[in-house]
Amino acid sequence: MTFQPDFKKSLNKSFFLQDTATVARQLIGKALVKQTEGSDYLAGKIVEAEAYLSEGDLSSHSAPGLTKRNAPMFEEGGILYVYFIYGVHHCINIVTEPAGTGAAVLIRALEPLAGIEIMKKNRETDDIQKLCKGPGNVAKAFNFNLNDNRSSLTSEGLFIQDIGEDAGHSEISVTPRIGIVKSAHLPLRFYLENSPFVSGKKK
DNA sequence: TACTAGATTATCT
């Protein structure tokens, strides 16, 4: 099964303006595609994502209101929100809903589809199952950093592609989110059942 | 297999 990047199959902006939990669930099974400077393609199927809401969600970066860091979350859906955490890792989010809302979806894990050699180099490991396991690793494999903040997800250099493998609802599991303390009980983490690429699992 | 510590900085109070 070879993956072919195809911008014509990318999701358009209206997709990202929907309810955040809906977007998070529907992103499972879609492909994140990024074109590198050398015009190579990096791509991975989204197998794990978490929704961070604008209201009633104390662990969302948007909860304290608009600040310099979370400003991209308050813009119109369809762009990237990148943050740097623990002085070590970058994490990438897909901003959702109309401008002024303050919500996003954290991409937690991908199944590598294209540009795997480049990802191995970025991650300094040959273990494909670990290349994009966990939000910090996803960003590292794709070489995302703060400069990618606000990047459009509806451009030829970066987009979400429908690869016709949509998981049925029965294949998607919903659980509480990982690594947070506040609002930790909310069931806003979505992942593809039985995928070996999902994070937070034991062997 | 399970738990713990350490890395290290942009951003916020």
Next chain:
DNA sequence: GATAATCTAGTAT
């Protein structure tokens, strides 16, 4: 000055 939507290596069990 404190904190954080994490990851890995290392030590203990």
